[in-house]
Amino acid sequence: MDFNSTLLILDSTLRLSTPLLLAALAGLYSERAGIFDIGLEGKMLAAAFAAGAGASVTGSAYAGLLLGVLVSIIFGLVHGFASITARGNQIVSGVALNFVAAGATVLLGQAWFGQGGRTPQLSTDQRFLGSEPGFAAELRDIPILGPIFSELVLGHSLLVYIAFIMVPLTWWILFRTRFGLRLRAVGENPAAVDTAGISVTALRYEAVIICGALCGVAGTYLAISQSGGFNNNMTAGKGYIALAALIFAKWKPVPVMFACLLFGFLDASAIRLQGAELPLIGRVPVQFIQALPYILTVVLLAGFIGRAEPPRAGGVPYTKER
């Protein structure tokens, strides 16, 4: 592969990793607080629809973002209510919300826009698109570094930068702030948090709200940055890949980024590797590459490469009465 096509693959790796990264970080906040969330997919999808619809109705990408985040937070709060207040089964709640999102987006989309579930095609000013600053063109002439800089670093959509800034920010929040300390504690031993005089309920609701907000950004990115509007089932399992990335990264923010980049890279190269012969291996089925994130995660879960230990209190509603 030559230099330019490598750059192109890496560029699309970044773009394909972005929604995974946002969703995986969203899951990180929730699961670190002890609320398992297999509803990342549904939240992203609902947000994508809300963002697409919002941007097309108001004509503003920012309004789309706001709506996407808002709808995703509402989904998160329903999951929170079921998991925290009603002490229901977190897996069942996640499954249910995925169904609701999958059905409602298309149903409402068809009813409101009449385009088979899609939202109207957005014009460029209604989307989050990358714009290269003026000096990018000059940089391009510098050999090697120039193209790297202009392809990979500059010219992305605002949301891509948000996603990658969220990585150090999440690390900082988790390990350098009071909120992060408590968040990590409540996912491991909520009784310790409770006896320290901190509200377990409030902390966990805060976590699902943050989770909702980040899923909202992820969905918004899909609908009005990567595409020009919402499409039927446009998340296509990305929420689950994000979940796999989160487990693969053992619930740690910086490894989450690398896991998402890896899975994004697999996605980006799958398209290019289709039918290509690889030395020694022969022809790799594209489906194998698509399944690789899941296979890797299972191998990790089986304890063959390290051990993925989820937060101890994950999935268990907190009750203090005996």
Next chain:
Amino acid sequence: MTNTLPPWVNYVLLPAINLLVAFIVSGLVVVAVGENPFKAAWLMIDGAFGSGRGIGFTLFYATNFIFTGLSVAVAIHCGLFNIGSEGQALIGGLGVALACLWLGAYVPWWLVLPVAIVMGAGFGAAWGFLPGYLQAVRGSHVVITTIMFNFIAASLMNWLLVDWLRPAGQMGPETAVFADGGWLPKLTGLLNLFGADIRNTPLNLSFFVALICCLLVWVLIWRTRFGYSIRTMGLSPSAAKYAGIRPARTVIIAMMISGGLAGLMSLNPVMGDLHRLTLDIVQGAGFVGIAVALMGRNHPVGIVLAAILFGMLYQGGAELAFDMPTITRDMIVVIQGLVILFAGALEHMFRPQLTRFFLAMHRRGVSPEAEGAA
């Protein structure tokens, strides 16, 4: 506080209230798209039960849900949350299709059927084995591994259909249509005897296979020594250990039975309806199975009733989409989600209120001395 509600409240009233709330919220969704929810409800009920054809389709869909509901229920009896019925059903479809492709041209359906059953269940069981093994021996959480296995199954099937099973010259990723031996008989004639006209519906013999499976699961869980082990394991792992029940073996076999039942689901679409293997034979039935098992309280009778309810939603929803152009078939998915949410995740939401209500009723009805004892 947990056991103060009488059984009929626990098994009938509470699920009914949850279901009602789910339907009310679904009604609000109908309002949101600008239609009359009562008219929509009537169209659905009429579409599902108003004609022989409707009933046929309702039972056809219900067949899928009986299988997946049983699959989820067997795992739950063992304390396992198998959300991989979706993938297990898909892989089971491969087994059924291979049996039909190999034998369909040579022998009649009643000889193909036993082989298809063994292969469908066997393939599904194999797909359930690994998550079961990883849970029992390596401690990997079965919920996460089964999610992963659903996606791995989808990729695997995609590859097999595109690269291996697709006949030359065909575009879509699907097998050739089976020869006659790979076609299960429809139940048209049979139901005509009872006066119901179910012409042109895909309802087929696998409906009876599903009912037989209900009976077998009931026997397994409540009438065999192994079923006793499964239930002990699911309700109290420490008591199981005390009783000398081997945890790993029990978990693995329970997951294989669960996977096998899911695999059998594929009989209905593959051998009964499409007569070929495609990628979308399961269509979320694995996940619906979770709701069916939850609502059916993991008992075959309850599962049949819940499966018919969901079959009704499917069929009625399809009719509804036909009659009300602003409502698409996706309404079904929304209602499903809401039913799973309210009857599943929020199933305890009204329990405190009901408990208080029944305690108050009880107090009023009983003499003061009896109250002192409580």
Next chain:
Amino acid sequence: MADTAAKPSAPPAIRLSGISKSFGSVRANRDIDLTVRKASIHGIVGENGAGKSTLMSILYGFYQADSGTIEVGGDKVSIPHSQAAIDLGIGMVHQHFMLVHNFTVLENIMLGAEGAALLSGGIARARAELKQIEKDYQLEVDPDALIEDLPVGLQQRVEILKALYRGADILILDEPTGVLTPAEADHLFRILQRLREEGKTVILITHKLREIMAVTDMVSVMRQGQIVDTVPTAQTSVEAIAEKMVGRRVLLRVDKKPSKPGPVKLSVRDLTVVDSRNVPMVKNVGLDIRAGEIVGIAGVAGNGQSHLIETIAGIRQPTLGSVELNGEKLDYKTLDPASLRDEGLAHVPEDRHHMGLVLPFEENENAILGYHNNPAFGNGPFLSISAIRDHARERIEQYDIRPPDCRLKTANFSGGNQQKIVLAREMERDPDVLLIGQPTRGVDVGAIEFIHRRIVEMRDAGKAILLVSVELDEIRALSDRILVMFDGKIVGERGAEATEGELGLLMAGIAQSDSEVHAVPDPAMVDIAPGQAPAETQIPGERP
């Protein structure tokens, strides 16, 4: 200890008046009055379930009292949540540590008292303050160590530091020595005395009398949710407290003839068992039980008795040592509890809710738990419901289980009847050896008599019975020989005529005659053969 008494004018650290608390139909605390002086160590003793932990959880804002008032430092207060308790200067060290296992010591101590929204400033301050507290109270611990890497004793120290860091003046310790070795416990007591010298008030909850005598100034005895007495420790004795703890002496008299011991049925040699944290719970235990005798194991809960019988029953794996049943050595690698039952070893577990019964099952289903593969209950892989129910009805009649309904959910039976279900199951399969743990825990008086009679009948039928109970009366009433376990070892053997005081001292690990034996373990000593003269002073190395 009189010198530690606060001036009469000073208000008490804590005064509770009329505190009551119920959980459903269980009245955990009933009309409790309690006054704790400032700068004292106040012990609260009582048996398991006497309501000690509930009372302290109310004081710490974890539960709300149904009625009653709380005064702290002379002011009437309400403590709706733990934060309020912390603000009032109350700290608590819970029985199960409230620590985050993958946090450092420092992070655990800061949790909930971080100082500011950012940790950076707080960390430095916490580190300095911690150093000062460590120095003041001699409580050294590495602030950067992970909790999961620390031994239990140090984890507990972190809990104490946590409370002190929050400025606790009143420190509640709930069963603090349950997880400690005797040496660690002694160290803890020195720390508590040090805290008292610094003017802190300590409330020590325990059921171990030795600790009360060793370290407290005042002691309150709780029984069945009530405080039955509060006295200065110096003016009481272990015997007096023990009597108040147990309460009305229901004289357990069981009519039984002298035992006629037959051949040895169960023989345990050098048995050592470690728990999940690799801490030895049973150390080098040896014992023999003959046909037709009841051997009782007395001891305070948590001294290895549970691990001992669960290991013999095949639920836990032994680390070292051997067990012989009917003269055959048992290979625990291949045997499980089910196959041991086939070999004639029956087991009534200590905790019927956790192990002996599956509470959501119908009665008849529990009546075959562990015997569900028995040919009597079906053909091949199938169970015969009629055979199971007939069997259950038969047992219900034999054991007078009420209500006599084999289809009733087991959870809906009373404790005594639940226990009878277990006993009926284990006794009526004609075992050679019967292991019985806590046969009458949570059982009403009528059922106790019945159960005791059945156990003696089993003995007279020639069964070898190993009985574990924390009820000393029960051990004395039933046993033909009594072994006392302390800290995983058998520290003495007595005959059935042994006095309660004598056994109590052994159980507390402060026996006179056998204490030397305990201090210097001698494998030959713990291997007590039947018929060996009990209670002889034997000093290792001086045996003939």
